Amino acid sequence: MQVVIFRLNKEQFAVETSKVQSINDAMKITRVPKAPAHIKGIINLRGNVISILDINLLMDVAKQDNNENSEESIIILEMEDELVGIVVDQVDEVLDLDESIIEKISDDNRKAYVQGIINFKDKVVTLIDIDKLFSN
Template sequence: MGEELKVIIFGLASEYYGVEVDKVRTIERMMPITRVPKTPAFIKGVINLRGVVIPVIDLRGRFDMEQAEATENSRIIIVAVNDLEVGFIVDSANDVIDIDSDAIDTPPEVIGGIRARYLRGVAKLNDGRLLVMLNLAEVLNKEEIVQIEQFED
């Protein structure tokens, strides 16, 4: 048995993704997002969360998925990536589960069009669903982190 990981499950399109609870600061309902000029299309802008300006990324856009309107279930998951707080827009944030780290397999090259560098692995859940574990450090590459850090000044 490997170590137990606490994971937040969220949905994008018909897929389920996971991110470790210790990387998640908070999960928020959708709120007004201020667009920032000259940023990639998937960077939706910034939000003011309790006095802190946080950049927001549309994960559908990041992964070149079809865009969708926000719904009642849409959420912004605030995560910490390399000392930077970033919000990810997801279709839904479902629940928190425990996964044995041994249950996480190396990802194939592409899953649902998402390149392997964004993925930490794939876990098979007890109910038969596959859970794609994100590699948060890769979801934001270095140049994008530099761009985002500029709007925090």
């Protein structure tokens, strides 16, 4: 399994690369009047209009204090033949990993979109099921 590891605030998350269309530098997001709170706005990427979702709000992760050295990126994801984007604080790396290192969590105390926890020697990464996150 191959995953893209990204950072929201100081936490690290991963999403399967099979869902990732592209990773782009931050760009101007056009706000949409009266859009739900979880929609940050839209961008025009190579002629495609793409909705940008507020993943911090969807996952209940506090936003990082914006400073001049923030390296925001937009990850474009393919969801049921539709492209959507999420703004992340930083994309750390793309990794191949063995599915056996993914720890499943007991169902009663986890959020529905958490697929598991990836334990590395020096860090813990939450693997998210992007389909389940967006379906809520």
